[in-house]
Amino acid sequence: MPAPRKKRTAFAAIGTSVPNVDAVDKVTGRAKYGADHDRKGQLYGRVKYSEHPHALILSIDVSRAVNLSGVRAVLTHADIPGENSFGTAVPHQVVLCSEKVRYLGDVVAIVAADSEEIAAKAVESITVKYKILPVVSDPVEALSPRSPAVHAGGNLCVHQKVRKGDVGTGFSQSEVVLEREYATQKVEHAYMEPEAVLAEPGENGGITVTGSVQNLYSIRRGLARVLALPLGRVRVRQATLGGSFGGKDEAMTALCCRAALLALKTGRPVKMVNTRENSMRESYKRHPYRMKYKVGADRRGFLKAMEITIHADAGAYAAMSPFVTWRSTVQATGPYVVPNVRTDVYAAYTNNCYTSAMRGFGSPQVCFGSESLMDELAEKLGMDPLEVRLKNTLRGRSTTATGQKLNHTVSVGEALLNVTKKGRFLKTRASNRKHNERSHPKKGVGISCSYRGVSLGAEGVDAAGVTVSLQTDGSVVASSGLVDMGQGAATTISLMVAEELGVTVDRIRFLGADTSRLPDSGPTVASRTSFMAGQAARRACKEIVERIRPVASEVLGCPVDSLLFRNNWVSHSTERTRRGPGSRKAGRGRAGRKRLRLGELASLCFARGVSLFAHGWYRAPATSWDERTGQGDAYFTFVYGANLAEVEVDTETGTVRVTRFVSSHDVGRVLNLNGARGQVYGGVAMGLGYALFEEYAEQDGRPSLENFDEYLLPTVSDVPETEIVFIENPDRLGPYGAKSLGEPACEIAAPAIANAVCDALGMRVRELPLTLERVRLGRGLSRKEKRGSAGP
């Protein structure tokens, strides 16, 4: 249910609803996922995991494994030709542990064999002698100097900060000061498809890896470093991805390298497919956060200061922790004007499963913190949650916590009004109060909102490339360095190509990414794909259109600037001829024909040697960041959104049922209405699981579960019908004004639900997930807060 479009008539494809271009392949089984790639004569790879969360490796004995019939290679760290390290962050991650193991997902040896069974047997026969070390499992304790060091440099992985104004002054000006602690849990990405790769020894002494990879280029960098090969000889191709959510990011380098090492050693293709248990054990998770918020406001409710201290559990390796925590730092205050801010985010190494990128990338945690806090502040001030928010939300020309002056339409207030209006927030709230006094289950309603930087921002290089190749029959092949991982990038990019070339989406074939065929376009993360690849695709298309227009103009006998490309036809525009140098020709008679098929035009152009292939490249606008002060233009633009959740809470059992959900997001421009809705539905479902069920719990570095039988995911019966109100404030920089949606759709679902649960209970649970126990018994941080409480 999008808001009425502005200038909708200008677009043929943008804003329409098209089925995902890969939908038929996926439902018919024709799509080839990582595990569907097989080669004749391939071997099967397996890993030998560490048996301890923290230990020194004294010896690795592979002699029995080597001698097993059907075993083709058994490799350890000593067999790595290049560096035994990968990853952007330092210290790097290792491919095969050499001196010590840091968590149970660490790998000490790998095997390639004729069958999975032989490989498994070989792995079992490998014996490793360890010297067990004390386990570090608490990220706060980890930073104590007495704590054993997970890495040589100590346990502080990263410390990100923001210093704006002076919080001392801010709190001294405050009439209300509140201190609260919130905590979020570790969760699993829970993609349907476990990790799978096929490595093939390539021509030219190189290697080709095809698999379930989200970020081809960073993985290629790792492969090149580990295998000691030039980048040009390492090829990474993406198989159809069965979900990723940030989970098949750079760290997939490990599996890719292991398969590649075995392939190069044996000279044969090697396939490695994780079981779900392996995937759960080894793959990184979302960072659990412990957050201390101190907020000061005047009596009217205007925020004066915020002091935030966060401890994140990085687990055994740095991975994306420096980047994840950086985004948390930027978003930690929520979408509010806060004149004085002091934020510190620490990530610490432990012997837990490591943590890294996951949809939201450091925002769902701080959204839970800041949005719980705003509700608590409202209560303290005797205001309603909407009022205190609307008083403080960012507006046009507002300055963010990082000192960035916003120069676009800021719609967080509009989003809040959308969801509260549609959800009749205040009315429902009041009637729930009455209901709860006498009835059961208890009812509650909650809201949340956020602002979110689009794309990578000051996090790193931000540019992307797309190639578009118009065919002589009017069909099109497009491909992008940014990938489809189920989020619909193939469809969205196709739609933009359709818009620019005037073709229908069914004429476009979108190809999976391949590092050897496309330029390094950075990672497919940060909800940047539609924006970055979209702009690149448009440039490529515009270049082709520029080249073929003169031929069309000649054939149709009309000025170049009056040509209309629509529905696979090129015609003389029925609109008034736009002004321009070409319009002088408008008086000329037409050459007999009114339109021609795009395919015919392409053929004519080809016959004249006109190139129908183009590469578009888009570099994001500049951003800035001062690491010392945590001030800067962190992102080139932002998106805004708000959620409303209604819940019913069974106080006997602690069961929470989400009964209604309203979600409003300013996406700049809706590109594919179906796709945009899908992002919101999926984001809400994921946020609901985060709010209520999911937790990857560990004790002394050992997980308490190993498969989905114990890891609770929301099912269709848990997810309510979600009403969506899209806001379209076209962004000056975005393709057709579009910005992003993938992560925004997810980050504020949990706090809206949590706030609704508190509203129903009259008691705040400050720790996710809102399990039966916490809701029923007030366990977790909720109890602490009940005891301790804070504020002046």
Place this chain on the structure above:
Amino acid sequence: MPAPRKKRTAFAAIGTSVPNVDAVDKVTGRAKYGADHDRKGQLYGRVKYSEHPHALILSIDVSRAVNLSGVRAVLTHADIPGENSFGTAVPHQVVLCSEKVRYLGDVVAIVAADSEEIAAKAVESITVKYKILPVVSDPVEALSPRSPAVHAGGNLCVHQKVRKGDVGTGFSQSEVVLEREYATQKVEHAYMEPEAVLAEPGENGGITVTGSVQNLYSIRRGLARVLALPLGRVRVRQATLGGSFGGKDEAMTALCCRAALLALKTGRPVKMVNTRENSMRESYKRHPYRMKYKVGADRRGFLKAMEITIHADAGAYAAMSPFVTWRSTVQATGPYVVPNVRTDVYAAYTNNCYTSAMRGFGSPQVCFGSESLMDELAEKLGMDPLEVRLKNTLRGRSTTATGQKLNHTVSVGEALLNVTKKGRFLKTRASNRKHNERSHPKKGVGISCSYRGVSLGAEGVDAAGVTVSLQTDGSVVASSGLVDMGQGAATTISLMVAEELGVTVDRIRFLGADTSRLPDSGPTVASRTSFMAGQAARRACKEIVERIRPVASEVLGCPVDSLLFRNNWVSHSTERTRRGPGSRKAGRGRAGRKRLRLGELASLCFARGVSLFAHGWYRAPATSWDERTGQGDAYFTFVYGANLAEVEVDTETGTVRVTRFVSSHDVGRVLNLNGARGQVYGGVAMGLGYALFEEYAEQDGRPSLENFDEYLLPTVSDVPETEIVFIENPDRLGPYGAKSLGEPACEIAAPAIANAVCDALGMRVRELPLTLERVRLGRGLSRKEKRGSAGP
């Protein structure tokens, strides 16, 4: 032994000798040829050939085949979803015969089965009822109205002509007129690798074909038409090619379509690999020509007129006959100034194996004709073969037979002088005469020369694309729409990329072509690859260099135009700073560093969002052609060459041994010295086989042989050491001045040998090959000529 280079110091890579970039892969077995591509679960395809050279199909009974265990699909023409036709020329070729068969290589049904054995059994069990038709086997008789029609439109496939001046007037001005008939045989390409393809049902309902294909884009067009798919959903990828020589051209569409039909029908990968017998039976050959030459000259030896009538056997299908015969038309007079020319080339359909593209493409035949003729004319005039040639060779500003005024350095005379000087032609000739009077074996020496249009000329669209992707470690990935088929294109293009980017060739990875990743660059034929792909590659590289130079300039603190890219480094040029707007900055001090690695520069550029990927497109200069008169600027430039052969002839057995070979070619510029030499060695060897051994003989549409046991190819012991004199007159249009060499190296070897044999025998054999019988007994056209003779 190339001639001294002009301006050699300007180049770092061009003109050096590098090993072929794919050499190690090929000798170690790592290269994946068509037959090396396998997929798990693949089926094996087989064809049911026609049993008659000419017959109507009454019925095809596949019922027994269908019911065989392990047979997955049996298809006939009725199962083709699109059009049952492919090919550029009309009438098109068919994929599966429906109404009639036209030669023994025609296919009536195809089978896919679990194994090759089952497939073979299934093929045997198919029964076809025919109504046998009379066979047409002689291309001259085929044109008689009484001849049965191979195609509905009659047996004239094409008639190409040249009309220049007035031959009547020319002959009337002639003091010597000579009429001769020459004939060449049908030969097989004899590539080492028989045809092989793997077809895989693709995502999006499309198809991917990987195989031994020379011209990916024309094959894709055929696949799309036959399968009724848009071009964007048909993907053709080139496997490493084990030779082609024009033999795996567009006609490979048939095998690709058959495998694709079976793959789409069964939903499984289907592999089809031709046995050598299948390949010999079905694959097209070089056109056999029957040529009538009438030449007129004045007493001083200056040519006045030439009248040429040629009959070519097109066999069962048109294929490339219209284009092959067109090139013959242009080159038929040889590289001579002939004021009056009348040339007619007729290609006729027969029920023989069809004929099409083969290295030289219509030139080896007419080179044999015109170069034999010049020797005979010299004899008639009482001159030596060199003198008569030098009097008539094209020069700068000469006008060719097609009325094209040459506007570049014309070096056919220089080439002739090179080979005759090195081979001491006249001296050897004289001493041989003496030797032959008393000694045995008889010795002879012969020369030949030619001019040849570069690339496609007026034959069709002439443009090509290349993509180049610089990596952040300074390695490079390049790929081209034109392919390496063993001729060394990968190496030559890599060398040009190396030159432009200042990298060493080992840093470049050249990728096989893929229609979905690169623009339609036309066919890899006509010795156009170095020229066309070279220019496209240079453009791509120059674009990248333009983008990264400012960064290098900034880092090194020197003007943009003084940067030198060499050996993977970028430095401040030690040469005098060239003049230009940037040179004003030359006075500035350097920023401390003198040079930086290209990889470092690429990394710096990447970090700034500078695109390191580029697509270069090159469109050939315009050509023109008037079909009515056969006049026009047929090619945008020409190459020139001359050969000299010395032979010993055993007149007892008829054995000819080539004892010495000298070859001189004006290539514009030598790109890769090794590769250029290789082209000449290979061309001479191929021409030697053409001259002496090879013949694919047929009787009433049935070949007399089916494998290499009876088809005689030259071996290393037959091929003499070849001395090479390259001429470098850099072409204004070519990359670094380079033109072409692949076909020129082959087309004039046979006539030089034939002329040498005649010199030894004192008797002319006017028909190739110079078999033992012809040499010993003077069989073939030689005898006829001896009896009949011609000329005034």
